[in-house]
Amino acid sequence: MKILVQKFGGTSVADLKKMELCARRVIEAIEKGYRPVVVSSAMAGETDALIELARQAHPRPPERELDALLATGEQKAVALFAMTLNRLGYPAVSLCGWQVPIVTDAVHTKARIKKVGKSKLLKLLEDGYVPVVAGFQGVTEDGEVTTLGRGGSDTTAVALAAALKADCEINTDVPGVFTADPRVVPTARKIPRISYEEMLELASLGAKVMQIRSVEFAAKYGVRIHVRSTFSPEEGTWIVPEEEVMEKLAVRGITMDTGETRFTVVKVPDRPGIAAEIFKALGDAHIVVDMIVQNVSHDGFTDMSFTVSKNDADRAEEIVRKIAQKIGAKEVVRDDRVAKISIVGIGMRSAYGVAGRMFDILARNGVNIKAISTSEIKISCLIDEKYAELAVRALHEEFIEELEELQTD
Amino acid sequence: MKILVQKFGGTSVADLKKMELCARRVIEAIEKGYRPVVVSSAMAGETDALIELARQAHPRPPERELDALLATGEQKAVALFAMTLNRLGYPAVSLCGWQVPIVTDAVHTKARIKKVGKSKLLKLLEDGYVPVVAGFQGVTEDGEVTTLGRGGSDTTAVALAAALKADCEINTDVPGVFTADPRVVPTARKIPRISYEEMLELASLGAKVMQIRSVEFAAKYGVRIHVRSTFSPEEGTWIVPEEEVMEKLAVRGITMDTGETRFTVVKVPDRPGIAAEIFKALGDAHIVVDMIVQNVSHDGFTDMSFTVSKNDADRAEEIVRKIAQKIGAKEVVRDDRVAKISIVGIGMRSAYGVAGRMFDILARNGVNIKAISTSEIKISCLIDEKYAELAVRALHEEFIEELEELQTD
Numbered sequence: 001m002k003i004l005v006q007k008f009g010g011t012s013v014a015d016l017k018k019m020e021l022c023a024r025r026v027i028e029a030i031e032k033g034y035r036p037v038v039v040s041s042a043m044a045g046e047t048d049a050l051i052e053l054a055r056q057a058h059p060r061p062p063e064r065e066l067d068a069l070l071a072t073g074e075q076k077a078v079a080l081f082a083m084t085l086n087r088l089g090y091p092a093v094s095l096c097g098w099q100v101p102i103v104t105d106a107v108h109t110k111a112r113i114k115k116v117g118k119s120k121l122l123k124l125l126e127d128g129y130v131p132v133v134a135g136f137q138g139v140t141e142d143g144e145v146t147t148l149g150r151g152g153s154d155t156t157a158v159a160l161a162a163a164l165k166a167d168c169e170i171n172t173d174v175p176g177v178f179t180a181d182p183r184v185v186p187t188a189r190k191i192p193r194i195s196y197e198e199m200l201e202l203a204s205l206g207a208k209v210m211q212i213r214s215v216e217f218a219a220k221y222g223v224r225i226h227v228r229s230t231f232s233p234e235e236g237t238w239i240v241p242e243e244e245v246m247e248k249l250a251v252r253g254i255t256m257d258t259g260e261t262r263f264t265v266v267k268v269p270d271r272p273g274i275a276a277e278i279f280k281a282l283g284d285a286h287i288v289v290d291m292i293v294q295n296v297s298h299d300g301f302t303d304m305s306f307t308v309s310k311n312d313a314d315r316a317e318e319i320v321r322k323i324a325q326k327i328g329a330k331e332v333v334r335d336d337r338v339a340k341i342s343i344v345g346i347g348m349r350s351a352y353g354v355a356g357r358m359f360d361i362l363a364r365n366g367v368n369i370k371a372i373s374t375s376e377i378k379i380s381c382l383i384d385e386k387y388a389e390l391a392v393r394a395l396h397e398e399f400i401e402e403l404e405e406l407q408t409d
Numbered sequence: 410m411k412i413l414v415q416k417f418g419g420t421s422v423a424d425l426k427k428m429e430l431c432a433r434r435v436i437e438a439i440e441k442g443y444r445p446v447v448v449s450s451a452m453a454g455e456t457d458a459l460i461e462l463a464r465q466a467h468p469r470p471p472e473r474e475l476d477a478l479l480a481t482g483e484q485k486a487v488a489l490f491a492m493t494l495n496r497l498g499y500p501a502v503s504l505c506g507w508q509v510p511i512v513t514d515a516v517h518t519k520a521r522i523k524k525v526g527k528s529k530l531l532k533l534l535e536d537g538y539v540p541v542v543a544g545f546q547g548v549t550e551d552g553e554v555t556t557l558g559r560g561g562s563d564t565t566a567v568a569l570a571a572a573l574k575a576d577c578e579i580n581t582d583v584p585g586v587f588t589a590d591p592r593v594v595p596t597a598r599k600i601p602r603i604s605y606e607e608m609l610e611l612a613s614l615g616a617k618v619m620q621i622r623s624v625e626f627a628a629k630y631g632v633r634i635h636v637r638s639t640f641s642p643e644e645g646t647w648i649v650p651e652e653e654v655m656e657k658l659a660v661r662g663i664t665m666d667t668g669e670t671r672f673t674v675v676k677v678p679d680r681p682g683i684a685a686e687i688f689k690a691l692g693d694a695h696i697v698v699d700m701i702v703q704n705v706s707h708d709g710f711t712d713m714s715f716t717v718s719k720n721d722a723d724r725a726e727e728i729v730r731k732i733a734q735k736i737g738a739k740e741v742v743r744d745d746r747v748a749k750i751s752i753v754g755i756g757m758r759s760a761y762g763v764a765g766r767m768f769d770i771l772a773r774n775g776v777n778i779k780a781i782s783t784s785e786i787k788i789s790c791l792i793d794e795k796y797a798e799l800a801v802r803a804l805h806e807e808f809i810e811e812l813e814e815l816q817t818d
Contacts, residue, residue, distance in 0.1 A: 016465050050485070056425050057492035065495070068503050069488035072481040076459070079478035083466035086474070094477050098507065099552055143508055 001125060003166035004034040007041075007135065007157035011173040012230040013077055014044040016084065022230055023084045025171060026130060030090065035125045037164065038092075038132040039157040040081050042073030063108035067137075067147045071097070074134035074153070082132045092130040095120070097137035097145070102156060104138035104146045111138055111146035113155065113217075116163040133160065151211030158214045162221035170210050171230040176237035177202065177209055180254045184389050185396045192235070194252060195242040201344040201378045202253045215239060248347035250354050251399035256392045257340040258385055260290060261313035262370065263320055264305040267330035270297040274327055275304065281319050287312040291340070291382055293371045305371060307382065310336065338370065339388035342380040343395060355379050358395065365394045410534060412575035413443040416450075416544065416566035420582045421639040422486055423453040425493065431639055432493045434580060435539060439499065444534045446573065447501075447541040448566040449490050451482030472517035476546075476556045480506070483543035483562070491541045501539040504529070506546035506554070511565065513547035513555045520547055520555035522564065522626075525572035542569065560620030567623045571630035579619050580639040585646035586611065586618055589663045593798050594805045601644070603661055604651040610753040610787045611662045624648060657756035659763050660808035665801045666749040667794055669699060670722035671779065672729055673714040676739035679706040683736055684713065690728050696721040700749070700791055702780045714780055716791065719745065747779060748797035751789040752804060764788050767804065774803045 006029060008022045022040075029036045050069050054061040061069075078094035085092035097104075100120060104111035124131045135153025138146045148155050154170060161168035177199065180188040194202075196219035203212050209227055218225050218239065228236025238244075268274055275294065282289055292306045308316045317334055324332045341362075348354050358379055362369060367390070371382035383391055415438060417431045431449075438445045459478050463470040470478075487503035494501035509529060513520035533540045544562025547555045557564050563579060570577035586608065589597040603611075605628035612621050618636050627634050627648065637645025647653075677683055684703065691698055702714045717725045726743055733741045750771075757763050767788055771778060776799070780791035792800055 016462070019466075053425070053485075053489060054492060057428075057489045058496040061492045062495050065488045065491045065503055068491075068505075069485060072485045072488075075484070076462075076478060076481045079474045079481075080462060080466045082474045083463060083470045083478075086471050087467040094474055096477075096554075145505075 001035050002033055003037060003125065003164045004029050005037045005039060005157050005161040005164065005166050005168045007039040007153060007168065007170050008081075008230060009153065009170075009172045010041040010044040010047070012171055013040055013081065016080065018230075019077075019081055019084050020088075022171065023081065023088055023090075025230060026085065027088060027090060029169075030130075036130055037121060037125070037160055037166070038078075038081060038130060039135045039153055039160060040074065040077045040132060041135050041153040042070075042077050046073040046076070064144060067108045068145050070147050071134070071137040071145045074136050078132045078134045082130075085130055085132070090130055091128060092132050093124055094132045094134070096134050097156075098139035098143070100133060102133075102138040102159065104140060104148070106140045106142070106144065106146065108144075108146055110149040111140075113138060113148070113159045116159050118163045121160070121164065149213075151214070154211040154214035155217055158218045158221075158223050158225065161223045162217070167224045167226060168218070170225060170227045172209060172227065173229065173231075174209055175229040175232060175234060176227050177239075177253070179252070179400050180392055180396045181256065184256060184392050185254075187401055188396065189400075191237050191252060193238045193240060193245050195245045195346055196239060197242065197377060198252045198344055198346055199239045201342070201375065202255055242346060245346065248345075248350070250345045250347040250351040251343045251395075252345040252347075253343075254392050254395050254399070255342045255344065256388050257342070258338075258388060259310050260307040260338060260340055260382075261310050261316075262305055262307045262335040262338045262382065263316065264303055264333040264335070265320065265324050265329045266303050266333060267301045268304050268324075269328055270300050270302040277327065278304070278320060278323050279306075281323055282308070282316060285315060285319055287316050287319075291371045291373045291380065307338070307340070307371070337385040338382050339385045339391075340380050340382050341388065341391045341395065342378050343399060344378045346377050348377050348379070357398070361394050361398050362391055365390060367391050410444050411442060412446060412534065412573045413438050414446045414448060414566050414570040414573065414575050414577045416448040416562060416577065416579050417490075417639060418562065418579075418581045419450040419453040419456070421580055422449055422490065425489065427639075428452075428486075428490055428493050429497075431580065432490065432497055432499075434639060435494065436497060436499060438578075439539075445539055446530060446534070446569055446575070447487075447490060447539060448544045448562055448569060449483065449486045449541060450544050450562040451479075451486050455482040455485070473553060476517045477554050479556050480543070480546045480554045483545050487541045487543045491539075494539055494541070499539055500537060501541050502533055503541045503543070505543050506565075507548035507552070509542060511542075511547040511568065513549060513557070515549045515551070515553065515555065517553075517555055519558040520549075522547060522557070522568045525568050527572045530569070530573065558622075560623070563620040563623035564626055567626045567630075567632050567634065570632045571626070576633045576635060577627065579634055579636045581618060581636065582638065582640075583618055584638040584641055584643060585636050586648075586662070588661070588809050589801055589805045590665065593665060593801050594663075596810060597805065598809075600646050600661060602647045602649060602654050604654045604755055605648060606651065606786060607661045607753055607755055608648045610751070610784065611664055651755060654755065657759070658754045659756040659760040660752045660804075661754040661756075662752075663801055663804050663808070664751045664753065665797050666751075667747075667797060668719050669716040669747060669749055669791075670719050670725075671714055671716045671744040671747045671791065672725065673712055673742040673744070674729060674733050674738045675712050675742060676710045677713050677733075678737055679709050679711040686736065687713070687729060687732050688715075690732055691717070691725060694724060694728055696725050696728075700780045700782045700789065716747065716749070716780070746794040747791050748794045748800075749789050749791050750797065750800045750804065751787055752808060753787045755786050757786050757788070766807070770803050770807050771800055774799060776800050
């Protein structure tokens with residue numbers, strides 16, 4: 001039995017007409033010899049409407065009740081999806097998280113999957129039914145309904161695929177993962193095949209396509225994911241183990257992130273424990289710090305810069321100003337107009353001079369670098385926000401388009 | 410622990426403002442020393458909207474999926490109800506049918522309750538929570554979601570009350586059960602206390618107040634029901650075992666039913682098996698026959714009349730005309746303009762001349778009787794529809810209002 005997990009996102013099942021197109025995708029898979037297991041999100045807008053209702057009922061609704069409420073969104077969608085498949089002549093049965101069961105821990109609103117029951121699903125498949133499983137939701141061992149957090153339907157789909165040793169198709173409203181954001185770089189192209197690790201580093205591209213946690217999950221269990229458009233027959237992007245990626249490109253994709261704010265604490269006394277004090281205070285306030293740069297010390301003083309998410313910037317500023325005063329720093333400079341540009345590729349590990357070439361491209365385009373951070377397969381530069389799109393386009397042209405031209409020669 | 414089951418209907422929880430009024434009723438019960446268990450219907454309009462969606466997805470949706478879909482309505486309501494109680498400072502927890510569990514048979518869309526789990530409810534009560542249970546829904550032993558049919562939330566409430574040995578409060582949009590329809594008889598009064606049997610016979614009054622099946626359920630398990638208005642502090646009507654009804658009135662209430670059609674098969678050959686043939690054919694077509702009258706035979710012929718629900722009248726006519734022709738009856742006369750007027754009271758058993766007095770009142774008001782049927786505690790007369798309201802008012806005046814005046818003398 002060649003099982004295929006097919007997940008459909010909220011925009012794909014936004015209304016019954018669109019849901020029928022999704023059902024036709026399922027039927028195509030059956031006609032190709034697959035036995036599909038469908039995972040559906042709530043119809044677009046449904047979850048937001050439920051959250052708004054909850055907010056009216058309680059300014060801070062108990063998370064257990066919020067989960068009970070939100071779970072109805074997917075439940076409604078899968079019942080309608082199963083009805084649609086039945087109407088088209090394909091017997092189908094809807095299942096809530098507790099019916100599968102998809103067993104999670106008890107952390108309401110962001111539960112993690114602990115166990116997936118596969119016997120009921122296998123029985124349904126053997127009996128000729130298409131199981132249509134509610135995404136995003138699970139059940140604790142005590143029979144409490146949980147949800148997996150925003151985008152959790154992707155995780156449901158990957159977990160089912162892992163349990164059933166199947167591939168996982170993510171049907172969404174974009175045709176796949178691109179080398180850059182096509183709205184910024186019109187020449188961006190669809191990536192046919194990408195490793196889990198690259199996909200995780202391309203988070204800011206990928207987040208629009210699928211939830212990051214589900215990619216981690218897929219990496220852990222080796223589930224092959226096919227991200228594609230619900231509304232087009234084209235192949236999308238395969239997210240696969242590294243050994244299945246043929247071309248180890250130095251640069252697979254380029255991302256731009258304008259969601260961070262930079263703080264610089266100027267003239268910090270350079271003595272042990274000062275950095276720890278600042279970052280511990282931010283950590284205590286649950287603020288995630290991203291890029292950190294400390295300059296070389298002069299005369300016992302140094303400058304220290306770091307970035308945080310714009311959402312946390314106001315709280316971070318308050319904390320940092322307080323500490324800066326306490327430790328006798330000269331001032332705190334806040335800069336909201338920064339952008340983080342990254343290049344990502346597993347080929348970077350074995351290629352020389354990728355970083356140097358990146359800095360050179362930026363310099364030739366008159367872009368000043370404010371901070372740098374690197375991982376094994378990623379280089380990020382913080383630059384002035386106004387150069388962000390220019391920088392992405394220049395990097396895309398030299399790292400990706402030129403390479404493609406060489407290959408097609 | 411003095412447990413009270415409080416059920417709120419769809420119009421009572423139609424929006425979050427009304428739901429808060431319901432929550433305040435629950436709090437009042439707590440303040441009076443009760444430990445409430447809440448049962449809620451879906452918010453008014455929700456179930457109809459879901460049925461309409463289902464109909465768009467499938468002209469005849471599979472009943473299993475219809476149940477899965479409809480169950481979301483109550484689930485949404487109870488989560489919001491629990492949030493509201495929490496906001497008002499009273500810890501509450503919502504429960505779906507499968508979480509209680511309310512175990513039913515597998516007859517989707519009209520399942521019957523087989524077993525009610527009480528240990529989870531008792532545990533929650535002991536821990537200081539208000540359990541808020543989704544009405545109308547259950548779960549089979551195989552973990553399939555079922556629903557109990559329209560108005561099934563009443564049955565849920567009565568079943569919980571039976572399991573918990575508690576009273577059952579039905580909070581609805583009317584103040585109780587009346588001696589007659591107040592829109593027809595402005596002097597109709599609220600009945601303070603009524604027996605199960607009377608309530609069942611007063612179905613046509615009671616159906617607007619609560620589901621008949623739930624009254625049968627209550628009678629079976631001796632659950633005392635208090636029907637009252639959600640939006641008024643007044644006592645409503647208690648539906649109780651006969652031994653708790655002090656005044657055994659000959660006439661507790663008067664009902665009027667204009668929902669039937671009368672057929673008369675004229676000049677039927679009066680030989681064995683003819684009546685059976687007609688009523689078997691109707692039974693085979695799932696048509697319920699109500700009043701049946703067969704006249705005395707003359708010259709080997711008789712006239713036979715019966716009534717069916719107006720909804721079934723067209724189908725019944727087709728069947729009856731076919732048989733009439735076959736058996737050589739002279740003709741079939743259809744009369745849609747009839748009304749069934751009934752008087753109901755357990756005191757009728759021991760009172761003389763109630764029927765005679767009813768016929769006399771109708772005769773004095775110039776109302777001709779077309780058919781009569783009786784039970785131990787009910788007398789029904791079929792009359793011309795145009796006299797229906799006049800007849801109800803006259804009967805109410807003589808049987809109920811005069812009595813009241815006597816008593817207050």
